Amino acid sequence: MTASVQPELLTSFDPATGKALTTYRVDDEDAVRAAVATARAAAAMWSELSFAARRKHLLRWSSLLVAKSAELCDLIHIETGKPRGDAFLELLLALEHTAWAAKNAARVLRPRSVRTGALMANFSAAVEQRPLGVVGVIGPWNYPLYTPNGSIAYALAAGNTVVFKPSEHTTGVGNLLAATFAQANPELPEGIFTTVNGYGATGAALVASGVDKIAFTGSTATGKRIMAAAADTLTPVLLECGGKDAVIIAADADLPAAADAVAFGATSNSGQTCIGVERVYVLRPVAEQFLAELTAVLADVRPGIGAAAAYGPMTLPGQLAVVRRHVEDALAHGGTLVLGGPESIKPPYVEPVVLVDVDESSAAVCEETFGPIITVRTVDSIDEAVRLANNSGYGLGSAVFSRRHGRAIARRLRVGATSVNSVAGFAAIPALPFGGVGDSGIGRIHGDAGLLEFSRAHSIAVQRFSLPGAELLSYRRSERTLRLLSTVVRLVHGRR
Structure with a gap:
């Protein structure tokens, strides 16, 4: 989907037909600052609510999203081009994560007493988690509900207010999310969850607006620019x-199951998935059978806009050029086609393409393709497979197929998450943290870590009673106390 540039206007388009959908006002720097100011005023009230009260408001919102599921899924379908079934799956996952965050915030963020140690035995100590304040969320277009919700719902559950800048390609979904939150909770003040609309400049204004944290999902290049801009104000x-x-x-994998999972992981959502399958390393004894199984599955997988389509169009027309370049570069680097080829690129659609034994230096192996393209390489050992899998600047998700050794192989991968005998299973489990290493990002959403990500630790030490003459943090400290402490130190720490 593209967006036409008009003065202070944004128009979204159906990526399958090119038809204009809706026009939105672009929020400039002043509008973004005003939204953040409103959110900050609302934060005082929202942060003071009990966990139970915030849970009630979040679950009310979820109930309304269920009631409006047809409208929401239709909007996701028309703005991204993905099938309605995939849109519903996205909604289902978002609902699961919202419920988990709402129900577990009290457990994760409650005050915790900690031991003081013998030297500070006259103190009690606790760690309390405080909301950050206002969280700015910048969301992607490929999963316009599920992905930003991993920041929005968790930030709200932790007691923050949220200003959300949806992608310019899925502005309608973002606006509907905020509207339904307000509709489900009419007694709440304005500003707890709001959106600002626009292009990159609006996102940049949000980064510089004085929010207390920025949560971004998108390309590595844009992420680096956001991090550099946030450094000016030390915004985390x-x-x-x-x-x-x-x-x-x-070699001991269930090959039909592996082929089915890889086919889905590589081509669903037109391959426009940050945790989509892009590289496969298969042990030589089973390589031929795996390829046969994989191509058999993909032979019946076709993109389109109708009910029978497995996936939809490329949402961004410019991504077609990236896919074409990667396929042509793979062939130039010795890759062999076993399914599809350059002719599979039929704008706005790309049919599945499978390339075998592409050189590891090629763009198709090194760069994120974000299209329904798979490279499959035969290897002679698990050690070789692990080495090649880890030979990437990225480190987001991964998968291992093995009946007996999946967990052991998974532990060797330099990534944020691994599914064993499935693809992307970790993303559907709310208790599991999600995020990457290296060029795949910083920080975690989902799970306990996702709630803690949107809070700050506040350490509190309380002196319960004084020890005359034995105070450590006082000029009244006696020489006798120091001699006693010297003996204690030798007994406790000097015998290792």
Whole structure:
């Protein structure tokens, strides 16, 4: 989908037909600052609510999203081009995560007493988690509900207010999310969850607006620019960036199941998935059978706009050029086609393409493709598969297929998450943190870590009673106390 540039206007388009959908006002720097100011005023009230009260408001919102599921899924479908079934799956996952965050915030963020140690035995100590204040969220277009919700719902559950800048390609979804939150909770003040609309300049204004944290999902290049801009004000960032996810197929894998999972992981949502399958490393004894299974599955997978389509169009027309370049570069680097080829690129659609034994230096192996393209390489050992899988600047998701050794292989991968005998299973489990390493980002959403990401630790030490003459942090400290402490130190720490 593209967006036409008019003065202070943004028009969204259906990526399958090119038809104009809706026009939105672009929020400039002043409008963004006003939204953040409103959110900050609302934060005073929202942060003071009990966990139970915030849970009630979040679950009310979820109930309304269920009631409006048809409208929401239709909007996701028309703005991204993905099938309605995939849009519903996105809604389902968002609902699961919202419920988990709402129900677990009290457990994760409650005050915790900690031991003081013998030297401070006259103190009690506790760690309390405080909301950050206002969180700015900058969301992507490929999963316009599920992905930003991993920051929005968790930030709200932790007691923050949220200003959300949706992608210019899925502005309608973002606006509907905020509108339904307000509709579900009419007694709440304005500003707890609001959106600002626009292009990159609006996102940049949000970064510079004085928010207390920025949560961004998008390309690594944009993530680096956001981090650099946020450094000017020491605004902390959470970055979920690109991926070049690898799958390892061991000799003892269930090959039909592995082929089915890889096919889905590589082509669903037109391959426009940060944790989509892009590289496969398969052990030589099973390589031929795996490829046969994989191509058999993908032979019946076709993009389109109708009900029978497995996936939709490329949302961004410019991504077609990236896909074409990667396919042509792979062939130039010795890759062999076993399914599809350059002729599979039929704007706005790309049919599945499978390339075998592409050189590891090629763009198709090194760069994020974000299209329904798979490279499959035969390897002679698990050690070789792990080495090649880890030979990437990215480190987001991964998968391992092995009946007996999946967990052991998974532990060797330099990534944020691994699914064993499935693809992307970790993303559907709310208790599991999600995020990457290296060029794939910084920080975590989801799970306990996702709630803690949107809070700050406040350490409190309380002196319960004084020890005359034995105070450590006082000029009244006696020489006798120091001699006693010297003996204690030798007994406790000097015998190792």
